[in-house]
Amino acid sequence: MSGSGGVRRSMPSIEVVAREAGVSTATAGRALGGYGSVSAKSREAVLAAAERLGYRANSLARSMITGLTHTLGVLVPDIENPFFSRALRGIADVAHERGWEVLLINTDEDLTLERKGLGVLAERRVDGLVVAPTDAADRDALQAVIDAGIPVVLLDRRVPGLDADTVGIDNRAAARDATERLLKLGHRSIALLTGGDEHLAAKLARPGLRGVERIAGTTVGARTAGYRDALLEAGVDPRPELVSAEGFRREDAAEATARLFALPDPPTAILALDSLLALGVLLALRRLGLRCPADVSLVSFDDADWAEAISPPLSVVAQPIYELGAEAGRLLLDRVQGSERRVTHRRLPTRFIERESARSLL
Amino acid sequence: MSGSGGVRRSMPSIEVVAREAGVSTATAGRALGGYGSVSAKSREAVLAAAERLGYRANSLARSMITGLTHTLGVLVPDIENPFFSRALRGIADVAHERGWEVLLINTDEDLTLERKGLGVLAERRVDGLVVAPTDAADRDALQAVIDAGIPVVLLDRRVPGLDADTVGIDNRAAARDATERLLKLGHRSIALLTGGDEHLAAKLARPGLRGVERIAGTTVGARTAGYRDALLEAGVDPRPELVSAEGFRREDAAEATARLFALPDPPTAILALDSLLALGVLLALRRLGLRCPADVSLVSFDDADWAEAISPPLSVVAQPIYELGAEAGRLLLDRVQGSERRVTHRRLPTRFIERESARSLL
DNA sequence: CACTTGGGTGAGAACGTTCTCAATCCGGGG
């Protein structure tokens, strides 16, 4: 087997390589880094010496000089969430393609962690940041990062008044479309599982969900508004008790579903705002002994990998998740690489995929 | 709104802060970094100046000196795969808890990309590496990294002869157990979907799967061996045509399943070696008009989030995926922080979760 | 009073690159 020999503790520096090759560090640097001009003879000597010594450039030192770390920071609530892991894949692919790496931080929807994360990434001098912010409340912290010269792209979620590019979908229109489809099938009693928090729940408590306009700037708020738009236009009165905002986890959705079916007048259809919530619904239906779509119709955001495989296959509002991430990466790297264009907001198209989980009542 | 004022292009250095506070850079460093000794008066002056100027330490410079980047490299085939995104969550949580960050690279099961990734991470001087290697063929590249002084922990997959810690499960025993359960239910014709490649397929082509012992060191190989063990002990002849190794993607599994049911003597049960493959099986069954478990039983590795929610809920071999990642993180950081213990191999326990996708033929 | 002790301080080295700049080398034209 070829030499996997002695235990080297620390890697050789460019100076050692230069000495070994009989040239100056400047020349060695030029040969190894591919800049400036070097004679063929010197280059060969340097490269041979580097090979012999197992030289690896120290990118820290390089970054100190060039001012570029070739690193993108990614700040998301939870990498386990399929939405974010797919989006991250998009970001990472674009980044790698252009020679950048990705530093990942989970925020767990926790504002304190998010702020801490922003601080860490700033100290690491990442060249740019893709953030799916927990809450608009972090605007100042994000603006501080931008002011410090680190461009930011917001993914999936928007922060009003922030000086950053955003990438997402038209949430209001997508939710409206999904709701309209259920209405067209004859459903009048349509539940909405938002995954939101108390903050949202408070806004929704008013008659007719009128409070929702105030938060239509957020992802969940916009979708809820779209849901309300569709109902109103169809002449259906929005019932706040059919809208549940009790957390983003699967069990939260399961509990919410159980509560819906304890109502005197339970829904005939459910719209879930992401695939994890849809899973919670399915779980609850199974526990309640209800069948989909015979007893209740279900439509969900996000075309999870299991959506097509289960019985019945799930009808979904498919977001181009990978592309959202890739586009975020592109916008960010364009800016990192010097583009001075104005702040832009990209809305990628969604696609409703009709399968068999929503049945007609007509 | 509080000052999100002027556009600062580059961040102030410690020297600027020191000048502003009227002390030397050494003292400013001590005050900000919390080392050495500083008078209360100086400390206050420095911290106030730092606050005023929006100072953020440059961790690149710090790393140059201390020799620690506080960064862990993670090299996995595909972060979209739920196994790896969950494991990454475990790694990242442990890392953050101890003050480390995570640099992520996808290899796409591509040896070239993997080698390139190792190189990049080495140049970034990560303090340690968690790798789920594509193939044992990369042993020399991995050994070179270790020899350069960067500790490595192997996740889920092993590389014979490599000087690194490993974290995983007892794949052979787990597969054997799952197969035995199907046998106990009366199944004699049990198919295996491995997700492996041509390399594996070649070994399996021999009568009675005898070639599998040669690759029992790999994850897929060990599981296949366990499957064979169970069959042999039950006096059932392993049928190579029931073992399919045609790729890790969902569609691969769907095609393999279709082929299985085109056999004159199709299986009555299927064991899938990961949840993506199980999804492919479900998809194929739906296309073929077959029902689970009435027409065929299904058992899969990995307790995917949808496994419990679908109908019928899926019986699975649950790996403690999060804990695998966390343990890998712990082993690595212990070593980074100076532990000199010998190479260890952690095998975490698996748990068979019996649900309703496997029925008795008796 | 001289002598130790130890907290506090600053000058300057060190980390490993890239960049700047001046010096040297080489061949060809006058």
Place this chain on the structure above:
DNA sequence: CCCCGGATTGAGAACGTTCTCACCCAAGTG
């Protein structure tokens, strides 16, 4: 033979920290 211009080279600065070391000073100690 001398001079010009471009390729090649090396010395040394620079990046922003932490580390080493010598120094100062006040408070004890003999």
